[in-house]
Amino acid sequence: MTIPGPQVLLVEDEPQMRRFLRVALESGGYRYLEAASGQEGLTLAVQHRPDVILLDLGLPDMDGLDLMTRLREWSRVPVIVISARGQETDKVGALDVGADDYLTKPFGTGELLARIRVALRHADPGTAEDPRFTLGRWQVDLAKRQVLVEGREIHLTPLEYRLFTTLIRHAGKVVTHRQLLKEVWGGVAGAQPLYLRVYMAQLRHKLEEDPSRPRYLQTEPGVGYRLKTED
Amino acid sequence: MTIPGPQVLLVEDEPQMRRFLRVALESGGYRYLEAASGQEGLTLAVQHRPDVILLDLGLPDMDGLDLMTRLREWSRVPVIVISARGQETDKVGALDVGADDYLTKPFGTGELLARIRVALRHADPGTAEDPRFTLGRWQVDLAKRQVLVEGREIHLTPLEYRLFTTLIRHAGKVVTHRQLLKEVWGGVAGAQPLYLRVYMAQLRHKLEEDPSRPRYLQTEPGVGYRLKTED
DNA sequence: GAACGCCGTTAAGAATGCGTTAGGAATCCG
DNA sequence: CGGATTCCTAACGCATTCTTAACGGCGTTC
Numbered sequence A, B: 001m002t003i004p005g006p007q008v009l010l011v012e013d014e015p016q017m018r019r020f021l022r023v024a025l026e027s028g029g030y031r032y033l034e035a036a037s038g039q040e041g042l043t044l045a046v047q048h049r050p051d052v053i054l055l056d057l058g059l060p061d062m063d064g065l066d067l068m069t070r071l072r073e074w075s076r077v078p079v080i081v082i083s084a085r086g087q088e089t090d091k092v093g094a095l096d097v098g099a100d101d102y103l104t105k106p107f108g109t110g111e112l113l114a115r116i117r118v119a120l121r122h123a124d125p126g127t128a129e130d131p132r133f134t135l136g137r138w139q140v141d142l143a144k145r146q147v148l149v150e151g152r153e154i155h156l157t158p159l160e161y162r163l164f165t166t167l168i169r170h171a172g173k174v175v176t177h178r179q180l181l182k183e184v185w186g187g188v189a190g191a192q193p194l195y196l197r198v199y200m201a202q203l204r205h206k207l208e209e210d211p212s213r214p215r216y217l218q219t220e221p222g223v224g225y226r227l228k229t230e231d
Numbered sequence C: 001g002a003a004c005g006c007c008g009t010t011a012a013g014a015a016t017g018c019g020t021t022a023g024g025a026a027t028c029c030g
Numbered sequence D: 001c002g003g004a005t006t007c008c009t010a011a012c013g014c015a016t017t018c019t020t021a022a023c024g025g026c027g028t029t030c
Helices: A015-027 A038-048 A064-072 A088-096 A109-127 A158-169 A177-185 A193-207 B015-027 B038-048 B064-072 B088-096 B109-123 B158-169 B177-185 B193-207
Strands: A007-011 A031-035 A052-056 A079-083 A101-104 A132-135 A138-141 A146-149 A152-154 A174-176 A217-220 A224-227 B007-011 B031-035 B052-056 B079-083 B101-104 B132-135 B138-141 B146-149 B152-154 B174-176 B217-220 B224-227
Touching: A007 A015, A007 A038, A015 A031, A015 A109, A031 A038, A038 A052, A038 A064, A052 A064, A052 A109, A064 A079, A064 A088, A079 A088, A079 A109, A088 A101, A088 B109, A101 A109, A109 B088, A138 A158, A146 A193, A158 A177, A158 A193, A158 A224, A174 A177, A177 A193, A177 A224, A193 A217, B007 B015, B007 B038, B015 B031, B015 B109, B031 B038, B038 B052, B038 B064, B052 B064, B052 B109, B064 B079, B064 B088, B079 B088, B079 B109, B088 B101, B101 B109, B138 B158, B146 B193, B158 B177, B158 B193, B158 B224, B174 B177, B177 B193, B177 B224, B193 B217
Parallel strands: A007 A031, A007 A052, A052 A079, A079 A101, B007 B031, B007 B052, B052 B079, B079 B101
Antiparallel strands: A132 A138, A138 A146, A146 A152, A174 A224, A217 A224, B132 B138, B138 B146, B146 B152, B174 B224, B217 B224
16 A cells, blocks of 8 residues: 655646656656646635645746746745746746746756755654554654653653553564564573563553553563454 | 844855855855865864855865765765766766755856755745744754744754754654764764763753653663654 | 573662863853 | 863762572473
């Protein structure tokens, strides 16, 4: 399965150029949206909130700079201007009304895609919500290195956390003693299976409702441990 | 008199080009800083924290892409590459290791200045919007470089401020010792975890209500520190 | 039913990491 | 050049974390 990529809106009146860019963008993994006029471009921008806009300045119905100005009244979506006009005054004008980049035709698709990546990088720092691993009463935010049990934060020591996240990475599957020792203790010589018993007990105390009868942190006798996912 | 403008660091080995750009930048209202080699460029970046870096890829002592990579280990300062090489692979390579823009020589000063304005706009997420960070009794105005605790202004030394804002930028997340040392001390060789203990103690004394039991500036033993956000 | 293997639990000492203080070096600024 | 600020470094005590050992329960085997 593919995660739907960022959405790109192309505002361009020439059908030939649209076809060309559509292929480039879709094969680059982006969701594609197009408008043949400035009006349509504004409408689509409102409706779909694209992640990047590619804007041709030479539109039939309205001036590209006007479109930029109208757009910037309510949105800061990155705009990459693509234009046949390479005059410096054109570039400066577009950049100063809020465009983020200016590409002069003709340009290579490689460069275009690279500049789109830059634009997305700029926009990203706000939109990124941390992915969370959720199981029963537990919520684990791997980016924050934070473990919540029923919304309350639980403190785990470095080894506890590594053991827990190792089980999470292999959620549902049995992880052997040997593998756990390797991944958590990093192949240090003295690592013994005894450590696992001690730390699993600590984890159960901190995380399980009834530590003596664990619901998720299960033992596979003679083999290893596993984090049970379904119930 | 003029308010000191943003500071621009130029990394460029050709004296002629340096003279040309110096005039352009200073008459454009920017504070100007120059380095003739990659090493010097990195050093000046650490010491002066420029607002924008103009980087010529053709340096005598080190590859421009290496410089980008080293820089991006601890800083997100906008970098505009200026290069005589206009090949698409060069552009894509530079943009993908973290450059924000790529200008091919020769270029006009008007365009350069406009692209610098774009870069500054990105770095400062909107002068129209709050560059302010609020948490509990604290108010941080990142634009003014001002920290208020219950409305009273608290003076932080440069390193204290950098450490604090680094934690703010990763608010909620654990920032490892290594990462903090890189971002605050700029990857200088002698940086030791001891520094962090000393400066965290100072920050807590200046900012926390009960420095011995910090509410926000929390320690993650064996890992790093974190600015706890209430959620 | 005793012996054994495997696991969970607890606790205590060892090792490590952390907070704190303070003094001297380095730097900045007038 | 002198004073003030800021930074670096070392030392010490305390807290946390890791390691290790001892003991008891449970099931299986002989």
